[in-house]
Amino acid sequence: MIEVKDIVKTFGENEVLKGISATFQTGKNNLIIGGSGSGKTTMLKCIVGLHEPTKGKVFFDGENFTEMDFEQRVPIRTQIGMLFQNSALFDSMTVEENIMFPLNLFTNQSVSEKRDRANFCLERVNLKGRNKLYPAELSGGMKKRVGIARAISMEPKYLFVDEPNSGLDPKTSILIDELIAELTIEYKMTTVVVTHDMNSVMGIGDHIIFLHQGQKWWEGSNKEIAHTDNQELNDFVFASKFMQAAKDKL
Structure with a gap:
């Protein structure tokens, strides 16, 4: 609360x-x-x-x-998970790298563990297999979903x-x-x-x-x-x- x-x-x-x-x-x-x-x-x-x-x-x-x-x-x-109004994705990072960003900052997980978590979150927002795309290749709705995937990456x-x-x-x-x-x-x-x-x-x-x-x-x-x-x-x-x-x- x-x-x-x-x-x-x-x-x-x-x-x-x-x-x-x-x-x-x-x-x-x-x-x-x-x-x-x-x-x-x-x-x-x-x-x-x-x-x-x-x-x-x-x-x-x-x-x-x-x-x-x-x-x-x-x-x-x-x-805390946060989804900003413009999604605030890093343009120079892939979808997968964007989702892994908070995991890199706040956890000691291995690369494979972080990648598994990114894959889970992407599947959860119905973007399975879009790991290597960049934000510029996404629609507005897809950017929001990637933003949500990143927001829930830390559960x-x-x-x-x-x-x-x-x-x-x-x-x-x-x-x-x-x-x-x-x-x-x-x-x-x-x-x-x-x-x-x-x-x-x-x-x-x-x-x-x-x-x-x-x-x-x-x-x-x-x-x-x-x-x-x-x-x-x-x-x-x-x-x-x-x-x-x-x-x-x-």
Whole structure:
């Protein structure tokens, strides 16, 4: 379980996060949603330590991550898998080398053991045999799946995903969502997904946190979101559905 307590993040005079507290549930898909500039990605980066909160605390299974120094954070960081918005693959590395990268950093496995793990992860994301391809040879959806394969290579307890469906067509987006949901159950992970895709929200949103102007404005499940009387959330949901419908017609 991951907990954030009274997280504040400022950049100069701009207060992006304004005292957010939330709990992210183990074995569930926890979604952070909200409009552009609401603080979604900043919140995710504060949780994993890419940004340091200005105030507040982050706990991983009861351990205060915020107060740890770099060395103390390493054991937790080895349990974190991360899929960035643009997949963040190394262009000069093959698919196999990209997946093996965290294994090279954090394990003492032999080359054959790391290669076996890479093969397992590739098969798990339906990319068996693509080991020697380079990122430039992959489609957008394939890059996302390689990114997911790398993220699960260390068998993480925590999975963080930033806009997994960005730039993907609706069909591929659904496949990525389903893969994330399956892996969350399979690994019993605490999964945190930043998204503005309402298809993702309704498809895999076990637990949803809606941010508005840097504050937690609503919290609930995808079943509850359809019946909320929260005006800002309703405006977001309606606008998202309208924009997606318009894109589908193009």
